Amino acid sequence: MSTEPSQTAGSDPAIAVELSGITKRFPGVIANSDVNIAVRAGTVHALVGENGAGKSTLMKILYGMQRPDEGTIAVGGHPVVFTSPADAIKAGIGMVHQHFMLADNLTVLENVVLGGEPRSGIGLDFAAARDRIREISDNYGLNIDPDDLVDDLGVGQRQRVEILKVLYRGARTLILDEPTAVLVPQEVDELFGNLRELKAEGLTILFISHKLDEVLSVADEITVMRRGTTVASVLPKDVTARKLAELMVGSALPVPELRESTVTDRPILEVRGLSVTSPDGRRVLDDVSFTIHAGEVLGIAGVEGNGQAELVEALMGIRQLASGSVRLAGTDISKTSTKDRREAGMGYIPEDRHRQGVLLEATLWENRILGHQTRSPNARGPLLDRAGARADTRRIVEEYDVRTPSIEVHASALSGGNQQKLIVGREMSGSPVVLIASHPTRGVDVGAQAAIWDHVRNARANQLAVLLISADLEELIGMSDTVTVILRGRLAGQYDPATVTPQELGSAMTGAGSEG
Amino acid sequence: MKRLTPRALLLGLAAPLGALVFAAGLCAVILLVTSHSPADTVDAMSTAAQRPRTLVNSLNTATTYYLAAVAVAVGFKMKLFNIGVDGQYRLAAMLSATLAGAAFMEGLPSFLRITMTIVAAMLVGAAWSGLAALLKVTRGVSEVISTIMLNAIATYLVSYLLNPARLAENVPGSNNISTRPINEGGQVTGITVEGSSSKIFGLLFLALAVGFLYWFVLSRTRFGFELKATGLSESAAVASGVSVKKMVVLSMLISGAIAGLVGMPQLLGSSYSYALDFPAGIGFTGIAVALLGRNHPVGMAVAALLWGFLDNTANSLDVAGIPREIVLIMQGVIVLSVVIAYELVRRYRVAAEQREVGRALGRTKALEEVSA
Numbered sequence: 001m002s003t004e005p006s007q008t009a010g011s012d013p014a015i016a017v018e019l020s021g022i023t024k025r026f027p028g029v030i031a032n033s034d035v036n037i038a039v040r041a042g043t044v045h046a047l048v049g050e051n052g053a054g055k056s057t058l059m060k061i062l063y064g065m066q067r068p069d070e071g072t073i074a075v076g077g078h079p080v081v082f083t084s085p086a087d088a089i090k091a092g093i094g095m096v097h098q099h100f101m102l103a104d105n106l107t108v109l110e111n112v113v114l115g116g117e118p119r120s121g122i123g124l125d126f127a128a129a130r131d132r133i134r135e136i137s138d139n140y141g142l143n144i145d146p147d148d149l150v151d152d153l154g155v156g157q158r159q160r161v162e163i164l165k166v167l168y169r170g171a172r173t174l175i176l177d178e179p180t181a182v183l184v185p186q187e188v189d190e191l192f193g194n195l196r197e198l199k200a201e202g203l204t205i206l207f208i209s210h211k212l213d214e215v216l217s218v219a220d221e222i223t224v225m226r227r228g229t230t231v232a233s234v235l236p237k238d239v240t241a242r243k244l245a246e247l248m249v250g251s252a253l254p255v256p257e258l259r260e261s262t263v264t265d266r267p268i269l270e271v272r273g274l275s276v277t278s279p280d281g282r283r284v285l286d287d288v289s290f291t292i293h294a295g296e297v298l299g300i301a302g303v304e305g306n307g308q309a310e311l312v313e314a315l316m317g318i319r320q321l322a323s324g325s326v327r328l329a330g331t332d333i334s335k336t337s338t339k340d341r342r343e344a345g346m347g348y349i350p351e352d353r354h355r356q357g358v359l360l361e362a363t364l365w366e367n368r369i370l371g372h373q374t375r376s377p378n379a380r381g382p383l384l385d386r387a388g389a390r391a392d393t394r395r396i397v398e399e400y401d402v403r404t405p406s407i408e409v410h411a412s413a414l415s416g417g418n419q420q421k422l423i424v425g426r427e428m429s430g431s432p433v434v435l436i437a438s439h440p441t442r443g444v445d446v447g448a449q450a451a452i453w454d455h456v457r458n459a460r461a462n463q464l465a466v467l468l469i470s471a472d473l474e475e476l477i478g479m480s481d482t483v484t485v486i487l488r489g490r491l492a493g494q495y496d497p498a499t500v501t502p503q504e505l506g507s508a509m510t511g512a513g514s515e516g
Numbered sequence: 517m518k519r520l521t522p523r524a525l526l527l528g529l530a531a532p533l534g535a536l537v538f539a540a541g542l543c544a545v546i547l548l549v550t551s552h553s554p555a556d557t558v559d560a561m562s563t564a565a566q567r568p569r570t571l572v573n574s575l576n577t578a579t580t581y582y583l584a585a586v587a588v589a590v591g592f593k594m595k596l597f598n599i600g601v602d603g604q605y606r607l608a609a610m611l612s613a614t615l616a617g618a619a620f621m622e623g624l625p626s627f628l629r630i631t632m633t634i635v636a637a638m639l640v641g642a643a644w645s646g647l648a649a650l651l652k653v654t655r656g657v658s659e660v661i662s663t664i665m666l667n668a669i670a671t672y673l674v675s676y677l678l679n680p681a682r683l684a685e686n687v688p689g690s691n692n693i694s695t696r697p698i699n700e701g702g703q704v705t706g707i708t709v710e711g712s713s714s715k716i717f718g719l720l721f722l723a724l725a726v727g728f729l730y731w732f733v734l735s736r737t738r739f740g741f742e743l744k745a746t747g748l749s750e751s752a753a754v755a756s757g758v759s760v761k762k763m764v765v766l767s768m769l770i771s772g773a774i775a776g777l778v779g780m781p782q783l784l785g786s787s788y789s790y791a792l793d794f795p796a797g798i799g800f801t802g803i804a805v806a807l808l809g810r811n812h813p814v815g816m817a818v819a820a821l822l823w824g825f826l827d828n829t830a831n832s833l834d835v836a837g838i839p840r841e842i843v844l845i846m847q848g849v850i851v852l853s854v855v856i857a858y859e860l861v862r863r864y865r866v867a868a869e870q871r872e873v874g875r876a877l878g879r880t881k882a883l884e885e886v887s888a
Contacts, residue, residue, distance in 0.1 A: 318754055339757030348755065356755035359748040370745060371756035373738050382738050405873055412866060413873040 015077065016041035016173050016204040017062065017093070022071035024057055031057040033228050035071070039173070039221075044195055044205045046215040049225035050248055050471060055208050058225070059175050062206075063095045064088040075173070094171025096162045098178045102150050109133060109146035112165045136167050141197045155280075156187035160194065173204040180214055192218045210248070211303055212241040213510040224248055241510060242503045249472065262295035263481050267330075268465035269315075269434050274324035276310045276489075284310045286489045288324070292434065297456070297466040299480030299497070301473060301505045307489035308469050309351060312438050315467070316348050317341045329433060342371055347427035351438035351469070353416070357423045360412040364404060365393040367411050368426055375430055396425035401451060417448045424452050434465040441475060453479060473502040487511050527865055531857035532808060532815075536822075539849035543842055550839075557838050564832035565825070568712035575716055578824030579723045579781045580795070582817055584802025586730050587641075587774035589811040591659075593734065594747035594767055600648060600663025601775040602799025603670030604641040609779025610674050610695065612637035613790035614683045616783075617696035629702045634722070634780055641776025642769045644670065649768035653761040659768065667799075678790065687791065694791030704784040719781035726774060731813040743767055775799065804851045810858065823847065 015038050022035040032054045039045040049055050060066040062073060064082030072079050075091045082088045085095070102111050113129050133146040142160045150158065159179060166174055176195075180188045195205055195218060209215050215222060216236045224232045224247040232247050239247075269292040276285035285307045292298045302308055313319035315326060317338040325334045333341055342348070348371065350356035358367050369378040369389050377388030393407045400421045404414055411419055424440060440456070441449040456479065460466060470476045476483055476497075483495040485508045493508055544554040564570045584601050591598035598604075615621065616633040624632075648666060651657040678684045684693045706715025734740035746753040746763050754760055778798055779790075787794060805823055809816030830843040 316755065317757075337757065337759065338754065339759070342757045350755055355749070355751045357752065359745055359752055361748055362744070366741070369741060370752065373741050373745075373756065373758075379738050384736055384738060384741055386736070409869055409873055410866070413869040 014041050015039065018074040019062065020072050022058065022061060022068045024061060024066060024068050031228055032061070035230050037223050037230060039204055039206055041204050042199060042202050043220040044199055044207055044218055046207045046209060046219035046222045047225060048210055048212065048215055048222060048244060048248060050210065053225040054228040055225055056177065059095070059177060059208060062088070063093060063175060089169050089171065092170060092172040093175065094166030094169060094173070095175040096159065096166060096177065096179060100158050100162055102158060102161060104151040106150060107146065108144055108148050108150060108161050111150055111161060112168050132168060133164065136164055140167070140194065140201060142194060156183055156190055159191065163194070173206065174198070175206045177208050179207070180209065180211060188214065212244050216241060242506055245506055261481060262461050264294045264463065266294040267291050268294050268328065269467065270327040272325045274314060274326065275322040276314050276319055277322040284489050285314065288491050290484065290491065292465040292467060294463040294465055295460055296482065297460055297468055297480045299468045299470065299476040299483040300486050301476050301483060301509055302486035303509050304471060306486050308438070308486055311486070312351070312436055312469065315436055316346065339374065343374060345431070345433035347432035347435040349423055349427050349435065349437040349440045353419055353423055358411045358419055361410055363410060364407040364422060365390045367422060368393040368396065372426065372430060392429065396422060396429065400425035400455070421448055421452070424455060428455055428459055432464060434467070435459065436467045438469045439471060441472070473505050477502065485509055527861055531861045532854055535850050535854035535857045538853045539846050542849050543846045546845060547842060552838050556836055557833065557842065560832050560836035560838060561829040564829040568709050569714055570828050572709050572712045572714050572716055574821065574824040574828045575720065576714070576781065577827055578820040579717050579720050580778055580798050581801050581805050581823050582723050582820035583726060583774060583778045584798045585805035585809060585816040585820055586726055587771050587778065588802045588806040589816060590730070590767055590771040590774065592806055592811050594743050594763060596764065596767055597660045598645060598663055598768065598771045599660055599803070600645055600666045601778065601802050602797060603667035604644045604772050604775035605778035605799060606674055606796060607644055607670045608637040608640040608776035609783050609794060610678060610790040611640050613695040613698065613783055616698045616702045617789060622699060622701060626701045630704055630784065633702065633784065634777065637776040637780055638773040639776070642773040645768045645772025645775065649765045653764055678792070692791050692793065694789040697789040698784070703788055706785050717781040717785040719785055722777065722780065726777065727813045727817060804847065807851055808854050
């Protein structure tokens with residue numbers, strides 16, 4: 001893998017970018033440790049890994065947004081040090097972010113030249129820039145008109161504008177950060193067509209994704225990251241999606257399993273024909289229906305970005321329904337507020353705990369109040385019950401093994417796993433009737449993971465209904481009474497966790513499966 | 517902030533004291549460069565500080581600054597910037613002065629008159645800030661922009677209304693125009709201090725009560741918790757069942773209502789009418805005081821006293837031949853350096869706390885996602 005780049009490469013193309021021994025620490029956390037990647041020029045190189053595996057940090061390092069604590073970067077065989085993205089651009093490395101950075105009310109031309117306006121004397125030389133953009137667009141088949149207003153462009157076109165912007169600045173190596181996350185399948189096909197064209201022109205593409213079927217279809221080489229380090233480099237012809245998933249997840253995990261069934265025939269959460277539309281008018285959830293009974297865990301498998309986040313937010317009342325209904329223990333809650341739903345006994349473990357689960361700059365006991373601020377033991381009428389909240393926080397810290405010296409420290413001082421245990425403990429308090437759990441054990445160490453599973457099992461035995469969403473298929477199969485798959489906003493098929501294999505689920509998740 | 521350990525207390529005081537020392541040092545340099553004596557300046561200010569009148573005036577100025585700071589702080593607590601306190605209090609003072617001075621009020625009992633005046637001022641202030649809140653929740657207009665513009669509109673509205681043809685009359689024997697003076701029954705008596713010709717504003721107690729309520733609501737009530745949670749993380753607040761729109765409207769209304777009080781101590785304790793020379797710009801001073809006092813009820817009181825003291829001793833500098841503008845420079849430097857100092861202390865505190873937790877548990881954080 002990490003041979004010296006040869007300048008006189010004949011059949012073997014030179015290495016465009018090489019990262020060796022990259023280590024990056026954040027206070028108390030190692031985000032990257034000893035990462036090694038060599039990207040050959042003129043190839044599409046995919047970087048895959050779970051969320052939190054360190055892909056984004058690595059790319060920020062390569063693009064000069066972060067500086068590595070250890071390790072070296074070489075471009076075209078020459079060692080380089082980037083202190084800012086401007087340095088990376090100078091070295092011919094460009095990045096297309098997942099979220100577009102375009103000004104809607106400007107034309108493509110204006111967006112592309114923004115920040116590097118072509119001057120002629122005191123005026124701006126737009127004519128030359130327009131010609132360059134046309135030329136790039138034609139050369140790589142991007143099909144972009146420089147005089148279109150960005151506001152009028154679709155998502156796929158905007159992405160091509162971003163690519164064009166990077167090419168215009170002279171990039172020879174393009175980093176694409178989860179480029180397909182925002183695209184519909186046809187747009188994905190188009191993008192891949194563009195990528196092949198870019199490759200044919202000798203450009204190098206570094207493609208970050210966790211959608212394995214896409215990676216296998218477009219990449220020439222694949223590097224897998226897990227827990228902050230590179231664990232394997234493979235060729236697509238040598239692996240299957242299953243093998244890749246195993247490499248991504250690793251296998252040294254405690255075994256999640258349920259004991260005897262506790263499922264009752266008392267429906268708790270009934271969802272019928274639920275549809276949700278994104279702000280830009282796309283249908284992100286389409287006619288979703290399911291029922292969860294008391295004592296039942298329904299697992300939803302799916303590749304990230306297929307509507308899980310929207311489903312959870314719709315159930316919690318954070319997102320509005322386009323149509324359909326949600327009933328909680330027989331009562332229609334489709335239009336009730338998040339506060340009312342929580343008071344009615346809905347617990348919520350969010351996917352992104354820093355965004356929705358904790359207040360980082362508040363103490364642990366204040367975080368205990370969060371989301372439960374209207375109820376005992378945290379409140380008496382309009383007043384807070386600080387003593388009650390503190391006492392109950394101590395109970396959670398004790399029962400859920402939250403490692404902290406005190407309940408008076410800020411949540412930001414705890415590790416992610418301990419923050420998660422606090423959240424789980426909080427959401428299990430006050431005898432919830434249903435728990436919406438999004439990736440409840442993500443970023444949590446093995447011991448904490450087993451503990452969280454235990455708590456879910458106990459609550460299930462006490463008639464709790466659970467909706468479990470997880471990227472960890474073993475967890476899903478082991479912890480669920482029923483498993484279903486979400487694909488492009490629809491539920492596709494029900495599986496019996498006793499018989500289904502991760503492989504079957506995996507292919508159903510990518511839509512490649514033949515079973516129904 | 518929550519635990520009053522010696523270190524926490526020290527850290528809390530380090531930033532404002534550091535900023536103060538830095539500002540004093542810088543001012544000394546400026547004085548030296550412009551060939552004035554820093555020693556004379558300190559001397560002039562401390563001589564002034566020994567006069568009871570200066571102290572009473574400082575306390576009175578601080579009272580209005582404190583009210584303005586609390587009004588600003590209510591918004592700050594949920595990352596809402598009510599820049600419009602200035603317009604809110606001027607419009608409120610002007611309209612409530614008109615009400616208080618009206619002939620029909622003169623027959624009412626004093627307590628009722630004063631209460632009505634104060635309530636009217638709060639309602640006007642809340643209405644004016646409510647406009648900004650409404651624009652924010654319905655049209656997504658930034659409250660910074662709208663409150664700044666509402667300040668300008670308030671200025672024109674006040675000068676339109678403050679006209680002999682409308683709500684004002686000419687002040688006999690001067691070019692000034694004012695609302696109809698409030699007679700004795702509508703005034704709030706001050707506290708006489710020996711050796712001082714000016715009295716302490718009776719509404720000092722109103723300011724104290726507002727400060728206490730501010731502390732109580734923020735730290736002891738559900739509403740206060742939801743307000744702080746929204747300020748710390750809007751997305752977490754939403755997921756916890758807080759209606760952010762409702763919080764925006766409520767906190768803007770409360771902020772505006774407190775802003776309405778800003779002019780009251782002066783109006784009912786000293787001016788007794790709203791005239792062309794009614795103090796302006798207190799709303800902006802309130803922003804500085806809230807920043808310096810870190811939105812803390814006691815911190816803002818200390819900051820307001822400091823500001824009031826600096827303002828009132830500035831007069832004595834002229835007499836000593838030292839440009840009084842040195843006080844403005846000092847205030848400016850304090851605000852700028854305190855913002856930096858607070859951020860430095862905050863970072864230090866976070867790092868120290870993480871280290872402390874790490875030490876207490878004997879290990880570092882587990883590997884996890886970092887999206888810095």
